[in-house]
Amino acid sequence: MKKLYKSDNKILAGVCAGIAEYFSVDPTLIRLAWVLFCALGGSGVLAYIICTLIFPNKPMDE
Structure with missing residues (x-):
């Protein structure tokens, strides 16, 4: 199952x-x-600020 996370490949917060x-x-x-x-x-x-607060960080094991 795919989940939506903030990425490590980020410019600001990793939302995009x-x-x-x-x-x-x-x-x-x-x-x-x-x-x-x-x-x-x-x-x-x-919307970007809200997504930054809501999206969880990507777990280290993925």
Whole structure:
């Protein structure tokens, strides 16, 4: 069963990289989509902060 974690491959908090690992896509695509979401008037910054607080860190054994 796949679980959503913050990634170790991080630039800020690992949220975008964690989402990319979950969906098996390139983290750059998720980061660009997130920036686009923020630029188009979305609440991307607030959503990122909430995801940072909610997503657990990746366990060391994986």
